[in-house]
Amino acid sequence: MSSIWYYMERDMIKWLRGRVAVISLLIMPAAWLIFVGLALPVTFTGNYLDFITPGILVMTMLASSMAGGTLLIFDKILGFLNKFLALPSPRESILFGKILFITIRGVIQSTIILVVATLIGATILSLAQYGMIYLILVLFGLVISGIATTVALYVEDHDSYAAFNTLITMPLFFTSSALMPYSVMPPWLRAIASVNPLSFAIDAIRSVESGMVPFIQVGILAILCVVVLAVCMQVFRKMTV
Amino acid sequence: MNAIETHDLTRYYHSLCAVDHLSLSINNEIFGLLGPNGSGKTTTVLMLTTLLHPTEGTASVCGYDIAREGEKVRRQLSYVPQEMAVDIKMTGRENVLFFAHLYGIPRAKDKTDEVLAVMELTDRADDLIRTYSGGMLRRLELAQALVHDPAVLFLDEPTIGLDVAARKKIWEHIGALRKSGMTIFVTTHYMDEADLYCDRVGIISKGKVVALGQPSALKSELMTDIITAKVSGPVSIPTREGIFLVGQAADEITFTAENGREALPYLAQALSANGAIVHSLSLREPTLDDVFLHAVGNQDEPRNFDDHQFRTMLRRRK
Numbered sequence: 234m235s236s237i238w239y240y241m242e243r244d245m246i247k248w249l250r251g252r253v254a255v256i257s258l259l260i261m262p263a264a265w266l267i268f269v270g271l272a273l274p275v276t277f278t279g280n281y282l283d284f285i286t287p288g289i290l291v292m293t294m295l296a297s298s299m300a301g302g303t304l305l306i307f308d309k310i311l312g313f314l315n316k317f318l319a320l321p322s323p324r325e326s327i328l329f330g331k332i333l334f335i336t337i338r339g340v341i342q343s344t345i346i347l348v349v350a351t352l353i354g355a356t357i358l359s360l361a362q363y364g365m366i367y368l369i370l371v372l373f374g375l376v377i378s379g380i381a382t383t384v385a386l387y388v389e390d391h392d393s394y395a396a397f398n399t400l401i402t403m404p405l406f407f408t409s410s411a412l413m414p415y416s417v418m419p420p421w422l423r424a425i426a427s428v429n430p431l432s433f434a435i436d437a438i439r440s441v442e443s444g445m446v447p448f449i450q451v452g453i454l455a456i457l458c459v460v461v462l463a464v465c466m467q468v469f470r471k472m473t474v
Numbered sequence: 475m476n477a478i479e480t481h482d483l484t485r486y487y488h489s490l491c492a493v494d495h496l497s498l499s500i501n502n503e504i505f506g507l508l509g510p511n512g513s514g515k516t517t518t519v520l521m522l523t524t525l526l527h528p529t530e531g532t533a534s535v536c537g538y539d540i541a542r543e544g545e546k547v548r549r550q551l552s553y554v555p556q557e558m559a560v561d562i563k564m565t566g567r568e569n570v571l572f573f574a575h576l577y578g579i580p581r582a583k584d585k586t587d588e589v590l591a592v593m594e595l596t597d598r599a600d601d602l603i604r605t606y607s608g609g610m611l612r613r614l615e616l617a618q619a620l621v622h623d624p625a626v627l628f629l630d631e632p633t634i635g636l637d638v639a640a641r642k643k644i645w646e647h648i649g650a651l652r653k654s655g656m657t658i659f660v661t662t663h664y665m666d667e668a669d670l671y672c673d674r675v676g677i678i679s680k681g682k683v684v685a686l687g688q689p690s691a692l693k694s695e696l697m698t699d700i701i702t703a704k705v706s707g708p709v710s711i712p713t714r715e716g717i718f719l720v721g722q723a724a725d726e727i728t729f730t731a732e733n734g735r736e737a738l739p740y741l742a743q744a745l746s747a748n749g750a751i752v753h754s755l756s757l758r759e760p761t762l763d764d765v766f767l768h769a770v771g772n773q774d775e776p777r778n779f780d781d782h783q784f785r786t787m788l789r790r791r792k
Contacts, residue, residue, distance in 0.1 A: 235575070235578075236575075236576050236578075239572060239575040239576055240576075242572075243561065243564075243572055246563070246564060246568065247561060247563045247564065250563045250564075251563065311557060311559050312555045312556070312557030312558075312559035313559045315520075315525055315553070315555050315559075316553065316554075316555060316559050317576075318524075318525055319523045319524065319525060319548060319551070319552075319553040320548060320573075320576050320577065321545055321548040321549040321577065321578075322576050322577070322578065
């Protein structure tokens with residue numbers, strides 16, 4: 234299983250050496266937080282920053298996990314995948330290495346958001362609450378990056394994947410409970426938002442913030458995570474015989 | 475036990491037959507698989523490196539079946555694909571060390587230093603490889619492949635796109651590896667290189683082996699001289715016993731003749747009698763190029779371009 238680590242390490246080194254990519258990934262969520270969290274004139278809550286932070290956290294996890302699919306596409310196009318598949322180490326570790334790297338990268342970004350949010354006025358939570366937030370984010374990140382890398386296996390070029398990414402990410406974000414609570418949504422949006430998987434993770438983090446322990450939501454996320462990863466592994470094995 | 479053994483190895487991409495009942499035995503030698511583009515070279519390598527399942531037939535590497543014992547097969551081999559797949563944001567040492575780790579080499583750092591030295595990359599090992607030349611990148615890929623001491627090495631077009639000096643160097647390294655007991659399976663379409671460096675070559679066309687043997691034996695089998703005529707004007711091909719047309723490209727016509735010296739004046743006369751102007755005639759011994767052209771024939775581009783088939787071929791897997 235050590236090969237998962239080495240595959241992850243490779244992507245990490247490559248990512249950290251691409252300075253523009255690192256800076257943009259760190260600045261993007263902070264910009265959202267500042268411009269949306271501080272600028273929108275909202276009346277339904279006293280601290281909109283506390284309300285919007287879970288939304289931005291989950292959105293960032295979604296965007297960075299979805300973007301992670303391109304890593305596998307490039308490995309496939311540039312011939313790395315064939316080289317790796319011809320190695321004696323277990324082939325699935327290529328997949329899990331990618332998922333691990335994408336999730337770690339998402340966690341790094343989430344940390345930046347939490348730090349920036351606290352600096353500009355979000356309520357400071359307890360350690361246990363932060364722990365639960367990270368747990369939810371990691372489970373959510375594993376699910377999305379698993380799906381993204383598996384789709385990437387099927388897609389033939391980078392452009393198609395970028396189109397798929399846009400098609401999924403934007404609508405999912407705007408129809409979720411990220412920006413406003415269910416109570417102020419128009420009825421049609423409320424219907425969509427309540428079944429949106431993004432809302433599911435966002436609502437779980439909000440219940441953590443309000444002092445509850447969302448056992449059921451975390452449990453469902455954990456089960457979903459195991460199922461998705463098992464399916465991804467099967468698909469990967471089938472695709473790479 | 476031979477290092478590589480294939481028996482009726484066949485692969486279809488839908489209705490297109492890429493490799494057609496290939497049977498080969500290869501052991502401790504440099505074996506060159508030669509063939510035009512799209513003749514099934516890469517498909518053969520992909521099957522032998524367990525990246526693609528054969529449709530029919532069997533093959534083994536070091537005694538392990540490629541379809542049933544994939545992991546054991548992969549322990550024995552290294553594969554360097556045609557595309558240069560090395561990480562340009564990493565140093566040469568990091569690139570090799572990464573593979574050493576993936577192979578699970580016990581003393582990965584020492585082994586990495588060793589193969590970098592063998593490939594003459596030690597003094598540039600800590601530079602980012604975006605600064606490397608094409609030849610150095612190829613040697614780096616060889617270093618990655620050698621880090622686990624494979625019994626069989628698969629090289630897909632190892633010298634493509636390199637300058638003459640870099641190619642020579644790569645081949646010298648390959649030759650040294652063979653001397654140390656490794657079996658090397660190379661695909662190439664550089665005939666001159668195959669002639670110089672391969673112990674044995676197989677010429678493949680439309681998925682079938684059409685010639686197999688030592689380059690020198692294949693050349694002497696032709697037992698003919700090659701005549702090339704440069705002509706202009708209306709050309710009609712003279713026919714005479716013992717003279718065969720091999721190919722015609724623009725103003726160049728190539729014949730083989732059992733007795734070249736006698737055929738020369740006849741051809742000059744016959745060509746100009748038909749109204750063509752003969753600019754030059756040359757006579758030479760056969761090369762592997764001629765063996766290749768003789769075995770493969772004049773290659774036509776596929777006539778009806780089948781988009782679906784083409785894309786399936788490009789995808790190569792699934």
